[in-house]
Amino acid sequence: MIGYKNDPQQTIPESAIKLVGIGGAGANIIDRAALDGFGGIDMLTINTDMRSLSTSVAKEKIQIGRDLTRGLGAGGDPEVGLNAARENQDELLASLKNHKIVFICVGLGGGTGSGAAPLLARLAREAGAFVVVFATMPFPFEGKRRREQAETSLNELSVLSNALITFDNQRMGELVLADKGIHDAFSAADRMIAQSIQAVTRIVSRPGIINIGLDDLMTALNTTSSRCLFGSGLASGENRSTKSLENALTSPLLDKGALLKRADTVLVHICGGDNLSLYEVELLMQSLSKHVPDNAHILFGVAVDPSMQDDVSVTLISSLPEAALHAKPEPVVQAEPKLEPVAQVVPSPAIAEPVASTPAEVTPQESTPTPDFGSITPASEESENPLDLLNQTIEGGLTETPSNDDDIVRLNAPVFEDLTSSSDEEKPEVAIAEWSTPSEKDEDKVSDSIFAPINEADLPPVKEEVSDEIELPDSSADPVDPAKPAVSPDQAELELDGGPKGKFEGEKPNLYDGEDLDIPPFLRKKK
Numbered sequence: 001m002i003g004y005k006n007d008p009q010q011t012i013p014e015s016a017i018k019l020v021g022i023g024g025a026g027a028n029i030i031d032r033a034a035l036d037g038f039g040g041i042d043m044l045t046i047n048t049d050m051r052s053l054s055t056s057v058a059k060e061k062i063q064i065g066r067d068l069t070r071g072l073g074a075g076g077d078p079e080v081g082l083n084a085a086r087e088n089q090d091e092l093l094a095s096l097k098n099h100k101i102v103f104i105c106v107g108l109g110g111g112t113g114s115g116a117a118p119l120l121a122r123l124a125r126e127a128g129a130f131v132v133v134f135a136t137m138p139f140p141f142e143g144k145r146r147r148e149q150a151e152t153s154l155n156e157l158s159v160l161s162n163a164l165i166t167f168d169n170q171r172m173g174e175l176v177l178a179d180k181g182i183h184d185a186f187s188a189a190d191r192m193i194a195q196s197i198q199a200v201t202r203i204v205s206r207p208g209i210i211n212i213g214l215d216d217l218m219t220a221l222n223t224t225s226s227r228c229l230f231g232s233g234l235a236s237g238e239n240r241s242t243k244s245l246e247n248a249l250t251s252p253l254l255d256k257g258a259l260l261k262r263a264d265t266v267l268v269h270i271c272g273g274d275n276l277s278l279y280e281v282e283l284l285m286q287s288l289s290k291h292v293p294d295n296a297h298i299l300f301g302v303a304v305d306p307s308m309q310d311d312v313s314v315t316l317i318s319s320l321p322e323a324a325l326h327a328k329p330e331p332v333v334q335a336e337p338k339l340e341p342v343a344q345v346v347p348s349p350a351i352a353e354p355v356a357s358t359p360a361e362v363t364p365q366e367s368t369p370t371p372d373f374g375s376i377t378p379a380s381e382e383s384e385n386p387l388d389l390l391n392q393t394i395e396g397g398l399t400e401t402p403s404n405d406d407d408i409v410r411l412n413a414p415v416f417e418d419l420t421s422s423s424d425e426e427k428p429e430v431a432i433a434e435w436s437t438p439s440e441k442d443e444d445k446v447s448d449s450i451f452a453p454i455n456e457a458d459l460p461p462v463k464e465e466v467s468d469e470i471e472l473p474d475s476s477a478d479p480v481d482p483a484k485p486a487v488s489p490d491q492a493e494l495e496l497d498g499g500p501k502g503k504f505e506g507e508k509p510n511l512y513d514g515e516d517l518d519i520p521p522f523l524r525k526k527k
C-alpha cells in the first residue's frame with residue numbers, strides 16, 4: 001500500500017502569494033498571466049517607464065526613479081535601473097511585506113529590470129518571503145552588451161533568490177514560426193512563462209494528497225548557474241494522464257524531454273479532479289520513467305482539485321548546470337580493454353574487413369589489437385521495467401525500494417574492424433575472416449598441407465565443361481564450425497604414414513572382362 005503524509009502547513013494560500021513584474025518584459029508577462037485568469041493572486045508592476053506602467057492591467061503599480069528618469073525608461077542601463085529602485089526602496093519594501101511567496105518576473109538585458117530586480121529580490125527576502133524569480137535571457141540578435149548585462153544580473157539573482165527559473169527567449173521563440181513577427185515570439189514566450197508561474201503556484205498553493213513543498217522546489221531548481229527545465233501539460237478525456245505528460249514534454253525548455261535524461265532531480269506534480277485515479281498516476285509515472293535516468297531523484301506530488309473537473313495536469317520542473325546543457329549526449333562507457341568477449345566472434349566474410357589472404361600475411365594473435373567489442377550502454381537508457389521508477393526515490397511518503405539494476409550493463413553487438421594494419425593496396429578482393437596461427441600443440445592435429453604452398457602439379461585437372469548451374473549448399477545442414485577441419489562425419493581420414501601403399505587392403509578387385517582395373521594398364525600388359 002502506498003502511504004502518504006498530508007501536511008497542511010506546507011500549502012500556501014493564494015492570498016499569501018505576490019506576483020511582481022519589473023521592467024517592460026516583466027509587465028508584459030504579468031499582463032499575460034492576468035489575462036490567463038490568475039484569480040486571487042496580488043499583482044504588482046514596477047517600472048521607470050510611465051507609459052508602459054499606465055497600460056499594465058495589474059491593480060498595483062509602482063513607478064520607480066521618478067526624479068532620475070522623469071517617467072522615461074532606464075535607457076538600457078542597469079545602473080540607472082538600480083538607482084531608480086533605490087529611490088523608491090521603502091515603498092517597494094512595504095508592498096512586499098506579508099507575503100509568503102513573491103514571484104518576480106523580469107526580462108534581463110535592459111536597464112530597469114536587470115538593474116532593479118536584484119535589489120527587489122533582496123527586499124522581498126528581507127520582508128520574509130520565499131522568492132522565486134522567472135527571468136528571460138535576451139535573443140542572440142540583441143547583441144553582446146545586452147547578453148552580458150543579463151548574465152551579470154542573473155548571477156546576482158542566483159545568489160539573492162530562493163529559486164531562479166531562467167527562460168531563453170531564443171528557445172521560446174522556437175514556439176512560433178520563423179516568419180512570424182517578434183511580437184508573436186515575445187507573446188509565445190510570455191504565455192509559456194505565465195503557464196509556468198501558474199503551475200508553480202498550483203504546486204505550492206493547492207493542498208495535495210502528496211504535497212510538494214518549497215524546499216522541494218528549491219531542490220529541483222538548483223540556483224547555482226543552472227538552467228531551468230520546465231514543462232507543463234494539460235489533457236482531458238481518454239488517456240488523459242499520459243496525454244498530459246506528452247503535452248508537458250513538448251515544452252521547448254525540455255527539448256522534447258531529451259534534457260530530462262541528464263537531470264539528477266525532477267519535480268513531478270500531478271493535479272486532477274475528484275475522479276483522478278491512482279492507476280492514472282501510475283500510468284503517467286511509468287511513461288515518465290522512459291524520459292528520466294533510473295537513479296533520478298523524483299520529487300513527487302499529487303493534488304486533487306475539484307475545479308480541475310475532467311482535466312489532468314502534470315508539471316515537470318528540473319534544472320541542469322549550464323555546462324551539462326551544452327554537453328554532448330551521455331558519453332557511452334567504453335569497454336575495458338581487459339574485458340573478455342562473451343563468445344568467439346567469427347566475422348562473416350560479407351561484413352568483415354578483408355585481411356591478408358596468404359598465410360605469410362596472417363597477423364599472429366598476440367600482436368592483434370584488442371578488438372572493440374562495442375560500447376557498454378547503461379541499462380538505465382533502456383529500462384525495461386518503468387514501474388521501477390515508482391519504487392525509487394519518491395518523496396512525500398511513498399515506499400522507497402532501492403533499485404537493484406544499478407550495476408547492469410549491456411554489451412552491444414560486437415563491432416567488426418580491421419584487425420590488421422595492412423593498407424588498402426594489400427587487401428585482396430575477397431574478404432577473408434581473420435584466422436590465427438595454430439599453436440604448436442594444435443599442429444599435429446591439423447594437416448600441414450593447410451598451410452603449405454600449393455604445388456600446381458598436385459591440382460586436379462580442370463574440367464573442360466562447366467555447368468552454368470551452381471549447386472547451392474543445403475542450407476539446412478549444420479553450420480560450419482571454423483575450428484574444426486571440414487570433414488564429413490562418414491568420411492574416413494586418410495592416414496599419411498604407416499598405411500598400405502598400392503592396392504587397397506581388404507577391398508575386392510575391380511574386375512572387368514577378367515582384368516583388374518585397379519592395376520595400371522602398363523602393368524596389366526606386362527602380365
Ligand SMILES: Nc1nc2c(ncn2[C@@H]2O[C@H](COP(=O)(O)OP(=O)(O)OP(=O)(O)O)[C@@H](O)[C@H]2O)c(=O)[nH]1
Pocket residue numbers: 022023024025026028029048049073074075076077106107108109110111112113114136137138139142146169186187189190
Ligand atoms: N519574453 C519577453 N521578453 C521581452 C519582452 N520585452 C522585452 N523582452 C526582453 O527583455 C529584455 C529587457 O527588455 P525590457 O524589459 O523592455 O527592458 P527594461 O528592463 O524595461 O529596461 P529599459 O527599457 O532599459 O528601461 C529585452 O532585451 C528582451 O530580451 C516581452 O514582451 N516578452
